[in-house]
Amino acid sequence: MLKSTVAHVLVLVAALTSFACNRAPATESGGKPVVALVLKTLNHPYFVDMRRGAQDAADRLGVTLQVQAAEREIDVERQMQIVENLIQTGIHRLLALFPATGFSQPDINEYNRQARFEFEDVRDFIIAHYNVTRRSGEPFWDYVRTMDVPDTLSERYELFRSSGRFFKHGAAELFAEESWVQVLLGQGFEAKADPVAQFVPTEEIVGFLNDMAEIIAEVAESLPDHGDFVSRLPSSTPKAQEAVATSTLMHNLAEVHR
Numbered sequence: 001m002l003k004s005t006v007a008h009v010l011v012l013v014a015a016l017t018s019f020a021c022n023r024a025p026a027t028e029s030g031g032k033p034v035v036a037l038v039l040k041t042l043n044h045p046y047f048v049d050m051r052r053g054a055q056d057a058a059d060r061l062g063v064t065l066q067v068q069a070a071e072r073e074i075d076v077e078r079q080m081q082i083v084e085n086l087i088q089t090g091i092h093r094l095l096a097l098f099p100a101t102g103f104s105q106p107d108i109n110e111y112n113r114q115a116r117f118e119f120e121d122v123r124d125f126i127i128a129h130y131n132v133t134r135r136s137g138e139p140f141w142d143y144v145r146t147m148d149v150p151d152t153l154s155e156r157y158e159l160f161r162s163s164g165r166f167f168k169h170g171a172a173e174l175f176a177e178e179s180w181v182q183v184l185l186g187q188g189f190e191a192k193a194d195p196v197a198q199f200v201p202t203e204e205i206v207g208f209l210n211d212m213a214e215i216i217a218e219v220a221e222s223l224p225d226h227g228d229f230v231s232r233l234p235s236s237t238p239k240a241q242e243a244v245a246t247s248t249l250m251h252n253l254a255e256v257h258r
Helices: 002-020 045-061 076-096 105-131 141-145 151-165 177-186 195-199 203-223 226-232 238-256
Strands: 032-040 064-069
Touching: 032 045, 032 105, 045 064, 064 105, 076 105, 105 141, 105 177, 105 226, 151 177, 151 238
Parallel strands: 032 064
Antiparallel strands: none
């Protein structure tokens, strides 16, 4: 909890500091500064309420709030990775646009433009994980599945839906095209085929996919099963040793009943 709390504070401080020098009115997003809030997750009512409260405060203060979160509450490393990336790129931007004897408004505008682009890119990628889900029957999932999304994400949806195509909008984007495509296809996002596919003979496409399937099958066959893999892991604590023993027992039982 302390690690996550520190992460929240670091991002808020970094974001506020990046705009502290902006004494003159900004020219983008209505002149509002952008503040990032990194939460542990967005699939728990507590953090949903926290986001709602932060948004209410941001509205009162005239601040644009960018909320980001890991896909799972227990994914601490991913949470820290997001925070560290935003801090590091913020520092790199500051060094690239470091002032001389005073603050130049064009430099301030460029810094804010780059920061906003990065924050919104991360925001859209995380929102997509929840918004394209097929889960239903629970208030949270029903809400995120039907909620309005930013225009930047909606435009990417429309392009992918129309042709199965996806493009990065700039080199500064954190996530690769492959990551976006995996999220969209993996969540069952429906899209038309790329028109270029019609120029490739069907038998050639089928042959290519069959080759991929064979390679995957060969690699899978050469790998140990889960029980074997866990039993080979070093155990440094009594709990870890107990977990390995339990996994080995379950594996042996499964082998007996095959």
